[in-house]
Amino acid sequence: MMRKVFDPMTTRDIVLIALFAALMAVLGIFPPLTVPLIAVPITAQSLGPMLAGGILGAKRGALSMALFLVLVAVGLPLLSGGRGGLGVFAGPTAGFLFGWIVAAAVIGWLTERSWRSLGPVTAFLNCVIGGIVVLYAIGIPALAFIAGIPLWTALSGSAPFLPGDFVKAAVAALVIVALKRSYPLVEARG
Amino acid sequence: MIVGLYRAGNSVLHRMRAGVKLVALALFGTLLLSLPSLWLAASALFLVCLAYAVAGFGLHTLLAQIRPLLIVLAILFAAQIWLADLTAAGLSVARLAALVLAAGLVTLTTRTEDLVGAIHATLSPLERFGVDAGKVSLAISLTLRFIPLVSQVVDEVKEAQAARGSRKPVVTLIVPVIIRLLKSADAIAEAIDARS
Known part of the structure; x- marks a missing residue:
């Protein structure tokens, strides 16, 4: 298992990682969708970790998110709303940004293990576990710590984003399953 | 092509090496977060504002850095007053503002390719571990x-x-x-x- 993690990456792996980091940047350009019933805007960018993990698998998916964050850190305004630079990593949502790497890894790991029988429902559950449960479990405590507010305040402040995130998990699941049929890239494990 | 957040200039901060600025930023953040003192946070915030002036940036640039965070800072201030007291509210707002402004200043004064160079230099010693x-x-x-x-x-x-x-x-x-x-x-x- 350890050996597998340090397997040398092929040029194709690097190109795929860079491509999904670029896709993440383009998702940030899409104008946020405002749904009348939900108070907060839905941005397309958080689709990125779900797509990267579910299409590239754990390792390449997580690395593409890390690469995207490196580009944000070196001063490119690639986060939705044109934000970027080192400041965002000191801001209250820093935990969610680092959480994207873990979310992509978890979704990729689950995808690899459910690959042979992967359908829309399994893909949706994978995205919910990695892209919502795990992401919030990292982002919310970090928000509480950075802002110095109690955990439950941070939790209720993040709750309005949940409906949008479930919609994104559904969209990502349909894309992942369609890609599995037409362009499979994940190696089944377990 | 995408335009980075770097702003050209010729100040001391612009000429400082990228690696030095990154280490200074890390020390600044660690110090602020490990010593919860309103006096320290307020002086740090004042120092950072002074550093913007040294770098040749006006109030407009400084405010542009903090603008995306204004609502969060306001909520944070209100929540802290409600949960604790005015000192705690002042501390957390001053600290967060100082940290975000300092990190923003490094971004404004350092070319993207210099930061990429600093990453490359940091990773090079790790090559024997397979990086x-x-x-x-x-x-x-x-x-x-x-x-x-x-x-x-x-x-x-x-x-x-x-x-x-x-x-x-x-x-x-x-x-x-x-x-x-x-x-x-x-x-x-x-x-x-x-x-x-």
């Missing part, structure tokens, strides 16, 4: 070239679908875009391998 700094640099430069490519493919697929008169849900836009990108990824990888 390939050259591949990291390749990935960074590839991503910068792919961003316009991805936007272009999105536009092409949108146009093709509009030409067929189909207004389809978002899934039917993402799937063909990703398939086209993956096909070009194979060709690009082959081209890079053939050249090296």
Whole structure:
């Protein structure tokens, strides 16, 4: 298992990682969708970790998110709303940004293990576990710590984003399953 | 092409090496977060504002850095007053503002390629543990070239679908875009391998 993690990456792996980091940047350009019933805007960018993990698998998916964050850190305004630079990593949502790497890894790991029988429902559950449960479990405590507010305040402040995130998990699941049929890239494990 | 957040200048801060600025920023953040004192946080905030002036940036640039955070700072201030007291509220707001402004200042005064260079220099000693700094640099430069490519493919697929008169849900836009990108990824990888 350890050996597998340090397997040398092929040029194709690097190109795929860079491509999904670029896709993440383009998702940030899409104008946020405002749904009348939900108070907060839905941005397309958080689709990125779900797509990267579910299409590239754990390792390449997580690395593409890390690469995207490196580009944000070196001063490119690639986060939705044109934000970027080192400041965002000191801001209250820093935990969610680092959480994207873990979310992509978890979704990729689950995808690899459910690959042979992967359908829309399994893909949706994978995205919910990695892209919502795990992401919030990292982002919310970090928000509480950075802002110095109690955990439950941070939790209720993040709750309005949940409906949008479930919609994104559904969209990502349909894309992942369609890609599995037409362009499979994940190696089944377990 | 994407324009970075760097602002050209010739101040001491602009001329300082990227690595030095990053280490200073890390120390600054660690100090502020490990010593919860309003006096320290307020002086740090004052120092950072002074550093903006030293770098040749006006109030406008400084406010532009903090503007995306204004609502969060206001909520934070109100929550802290409600939960604790005015001192705690002042401390957390001053600290967060100082940290974000300091990090923003490093971004404003350092060229993107210098920061990428600093990353490369940091990763190089890790090569014996299997980290390939050259591949990291390749990935960074590839991503910068792919961003316009991805936007272009999105536009092409949108146009093709509009030409067929189909207004389809978002899934039917993402799937063909990703398939086209993956096909070009194979060709690009082959081209890079053939050249090296």
